[in-house]
Amino acid sequence: MDFGFKVVCIRLGLAFVLGSILGLERERKGRDAGLRTHILVCTGSALIMLVSIYIYELFKHEGSLDPARIASGVVTGIGFLGAGTIIRSRTGVMGLTTAASIWVSAAIGLAVGCGFISGAVVTTLIAFLTLFCLSFFEPRLQKDKSDT
Numbered sequence: 001m002d003f004g005f006k007v008v009c010i011r012l013g014l015a016f017v018l019g020s021i022l023g024l025e026r027e028r029k030g031r032d033a034g035l036r037t038h039i040l041v042c043t044g045s046a047l048i049m050l051v052s053i054y055i056y057e058l059f060k061h062e063g064s065l066d067p068a069r070i071a072s073g074v075v076t077g078i079g080f081l082g083a084g085t086i087i088r089s090r091t092g093v094m095g096l097t098t099a100a101s102i103w104v105s106a107a108i109g110l111a112v113g114c115g116f117i118s119g120a121v122v123t124t125l126i127a128f129l130t131l132f133c134l135s136f137f138e139p140r141l142q143k144d145k146s147d148t
Contacts, residue, residue: 001057008050015046015112018124019105025131026101033085033098041081041102042109045074049113071110078106101131 019042020035027034052070059065082099104127111120 001053003054003057011050011112011115012043012046014117014120015043015109018042018108018120021124021128022101022105022108022131024137025128026098029135031085031095031098033102036099037102038105041078042105042112043107045078045109046113047109049110053114071114074106074110075103077099078103097131101127 016039019039022042022095023035024037026038049071055070056065058068061089083104085095085102087094104123106135108120108123108127111123
């Protein structure tokens, strides 16, 4: 695996761009976890994945190593971060979509970090379309509460 400066810069730069796409949408809607949060989560996840692969490459002949173990720690840690965005009130639960977007941002970062660029780009597109486009249709899809 090539871990030259160029590869690292491209992967972390791409994580920055893809995280920005989701973060801008959340920022536009005035969510607390917006642009900076999504950029940091996505870029940090990419770096963690790069470190995981790097450690594996350095020590693969020393014994059995599992580079996925570090990545699984990201998924667990992001769950705690996402939980902090969820607020329960008398009228319902708020922040679930932001928590999910943070989780997806971490997954995108992990994908970029390990070089699965096509998966990261397609997931970013799907997540952005979900966050941006579906918000226009949701009011029409919600059941009229006066029907109950």
